[in-house]
Amino acid sequence: MATYYTPKSRERVDRYLVSVEEYAHYHRNGYLIVRGLVSKEDIAELYELAEKTRTKNKKPARESGGSDPLHEEFLDATRVHMLSRIEPSAERGMLNPRILDVTEALIGPDVYAVQSMMFLNPPGRGGQGWHQDACYIKTHPDTLIGAWIALEEVDEENGCLWVAPGSNHEPIYPPAEIGGGNVHALDAFSNLNGVQNVSHLDDEVNTLSKVVAKYPPPISVPMQPGDVLFFHSHLFHRSYPNKTTDRFRRSYVCHYCNARSWIPWDHDGYEGDSGNYRQILARGRTHLPYAEPAFGTEVYLYEGDDTDGSVSMMGMDNGMMMPIGQKK
Numbered sequence: 217m218a219t220y221y222t223p224k225s226r227e228r229v230d231r232y233l234v235s236v237e238e239y240a241h242y243h244r245n246g247y248l249i250v251r252g253l254v255s256k257e258d259i260a261e262l263y264e265l266a267e268k269t270r271t272k273n274k275k276p277a278r279e280s281g282g283s284d285p286l287h288e289e290f291l292d293a294t295r296v297h298m299l300s301r302i303e304p305s306a307e308r309g310m311l312n313p314r315i316l317d318v319t320e321a322l323i324g325p326d327v328y329a330v331q332s333m334m335f336l337n338p339p340g341r342g343g344q345g346w347h348q349d350a351c352y353i354k355t356h357p358d359t360l361i362g363a364w365i366a367l368e369e370v371d372e373e374n375g376c377l378w379v380a381p382g383s384n385h386e387p388i389y390p391p392a393e394i395g396g397g398n399v400h401a402l403d404a405f406s407n408l409n410g411v412q413n414v415s416h417l418d419d420e421v422n423t424l425s426k427v428v429a430k431y432p433p434p435i436s437v438p439m440q441p442g443d444v445l446f447f448h449s450h451l452f453h454r455s456y457p458n459k460t461t462d463r464f465r466r467s468y469v470c471h472y473c474n475a476r477s478w479i480p481w482d483h484d485g486y487e488g489d490s491g492n493y494r495q496i497l498a499r500g501r502t503h504l505p506y507a508e509p510a511f512g513t514e515v516y517l518y519e520g521d522d523t524d525g526s527v528s529m530m531g532m533d534n535g536m537m538m539p540i541g542q543k544k
């Protein structure tokens with residue numbers, strides 16, 4: 217007998233409900249901005265963490281990073297990865313229920329929280345050239361989504377994000393330098409050619425800029441604290457260095473995927489086929505390995521019986537589809 221699975225999230229008074237228009241906008245354009253999604257209190261907690269991180273990470277020694285365009289950025293601690301594994305407030309930020317409400321609708325119902333990055337971007341620093349996130353974090357099936365949370369006002373001056381609307385419909389372009397990298401079904405394409413210098417700030421050397429040029433002009437995404445930009449992992453996006461002399465650009469960026477995807481990535485070192493056991497199950501349920509929140513942040517998992525109120529559709533001899541309910 218079949219087993220049905222129709223998870224329903226637990227109700228909360230502050231639950232964010234995604235509209236049909238928002239869903240369609242995300243899938244059509246590859247991004248969705250939800251204004252004021254994260255409360256002032258929750259932003260204040262993340263801002264405080266950004267400040268703690270910034271003051272702790274001042275001036276590490278510089279070494280040559282070879283050809284990696286992100287190397288200097290890490291040395292200068294303009295961004296710090298995976299604080300969610302060591303800081304309770306970073307875990308709470310990554311598992312923010314209202315952010316998960318949106319990811320549940322866009323890529324769920326089952327959701328893994330995969331990665332967190334704290335961006336500090338002091339004056340003159342930061343920025344990342346055109347790239348697609350699924351090039352860095354592969355998921356099978358391909359379900360990765362980013363959530364970019366503004367911790368303060370961000371605009372073109374201090375280095376907000378830019379997106380190329382509609383470019384989410386492109387495949388992932390294989391980085392030539394690493395022989396293709398994390399690209400799905402590369403051999404199944406006739407003309408998916410390698411690209412150079414992905415993430416490089418200079419469009420002359422970052423050849424993904426040629427793909428971006430096929431689309432209408434990219435748009436900047438100015439945001440206020442608490443606004444969240446959700447973006448598809450195939451979407452071409454970038455940021456510029458902070459051009460101001462007196463402002464930071466603090467933001468918290470997290471990645472999620474459907475919790476039925478394999479994830480050959482665990483950030484701390486690839487250890488084989490699957491890093492799923494390091495990914496936190498944040499919504500729904502999964503048949504795959506998963507981690508629980510290390511600091512006890514509450515997550516709203518599916519607790520029902522698989523057969524609860526489930527209905528499937530079955531084709532009938534007369535050509536109609538008929539709803540049927542069946543217990544296992």
Ligand SMILES: O=C(O)CCC(=O)C(=O)O
Pocket residue numbers: 335342343344349362377453454455456467469
């Ligand atoms: O915030 C930034 O400057 C870049 C972030 C980004 O591109 C990403 O998270 O994929």
